[in-house]
Amino acid sequence: MSLLKVKSRNDYKDNLEIKNTLNNKLSYDNNLKENLNFEYNIKLRENIFDLNIDDYLDLGIRNNNKRRFLFISKTLGKHLPCRVSDMDDLGLKIVKAYEKKYNYLNSGVIISFAETATGLGHSVFNHINADFEFIHTTREIVKNKKTLDFLEEHSHATDHYLYYEDLNYFKDGEEIILVDDEITTGNTCINLIKKINNLYPKKRYTICSILNWMDEYSFKRFKSLEKDLNTEINFVYLFSGSFIFKCDEEKIKSKIKESENIDKYILKKNKLKVNYIYIDMDKYEQNKKYLKYTGRFGINKKDQLDLISKVKNECFKLNILDNEKVLFLGSEEFMYIPMLFADQFKKSDIYYHSTTRSPIIDIDIDNYPIKTKFTHNSLYNKGVVNYVYNIDKIKYDKCFLFCEINKDKEEFEEIIKIFSNTDIKELNIVLFK
Missing domain, CATH: 3.40.50.2020 (Rossmann fold)
Structure with missing residues (x-):
């Protein structure tokens, strides 16, 4: 059940007001009222395709005093898994x-x-x-x-x-x-x-x-x-x-402290099979560590056709069985190419999202989107904290983790430990030659 639940698509008209008060929705549980004391109101002016906004976004609290909330997309493939x-x-x-x-x-x-x-x-x-x-x-x-x-x-x-x-x-x-x-x-x-x-x-x-x-x-x-x-x-x-967003700032600060407590999760230390897969793909001549087709330095329509062709030619290296539930996980800015690889397996049960720098508070309750958070150092920049959300909330059989930059195997030890604390049985780390 989403924070943005509405009655029907016909409700989306100009100047529609959708009132969302989490405390009212969860008033049957005093503990939840204490956990999350915030409310927000949305007024839509325009919805040109008459879409159900509830299918597209939710709202979370983040550790950023410049702006305490974050609209979290259900379909962007960033913080939450999507198709x-x-x-x-x-x-x-x-x-x-x-x-x-x-x-x-x-x-x-x-x-x-x-x-x-x-x-x-x-x-x-x-x-x-x-x-x-x-x-x-x-x-x-x-x-x-x-x-x-x-x-x-x-x-x-x-x-x-x-x-x-x-x-x-x-x-x-x-x-x-x-x-x-x-x-x-x-x-x-x-x-x-x-x-x-x-x-x-x-x-x-x-x-x-x-x-x-x-x-x-x-x-x-x-x-x-x-x-x-x-x-x-x-x-x-x-x-x-x-x-309009309103919250109890003191309670939010308290939840931030709880969210940053990495000892709150029970460590499972499950047996995890780890594989390394190497994909052939062009890199920028000026800087060999970055892939050519990400768009970091710019691409044109011919480059895009070349990218799609290379993904189709290389996807055979990713072994997926018909009955497996699989996560394709990008890393930080590296989102589109992992998505293209995931798209090659249309007949399989595939989910897709990415790690992020965005610090969102995790609270494992109904009606709140970010239920668990795992923290690790960036694969790209030392000293930058990254987060991956909810990876233990869907029982994936395996995960393909994509990293744009070639790294030594030892540098993946931290993120391997994260996956060993989920029910995921196999982690495939995808790197690029």
């Missing part, structure tokens, strides 16, 4: 929403925001029927590459880098399409648009998202920016509206 078709369908829906409003310009670049929207933006790029290139922002610091750096101010990790120099249409294209899962104030997009336009002015910027919570003041800021930059700025989204 591959659900994630890729988000990209297709955003493309259809774009096409309902606008005609394509001659050329442009799709930019998605790390880390949550890297897979979503790549999916948009795959489905868009126009001459566009794709790149995603990154938290990776790469030497000897030109970058635009900017801030995502409310994020748990604020710094973004955009390594744009290998793109043709960043300079000469007519449009920039920005893709994120959620737009709240638009500040991050404003920061990036200003930086891009100072270098290479564009005819149009289009900001695409699943959710758009911008208020009238925020939209006016973009209208003012349009005039200042002599450009056009548009918005595409699946849902738009507003929300």
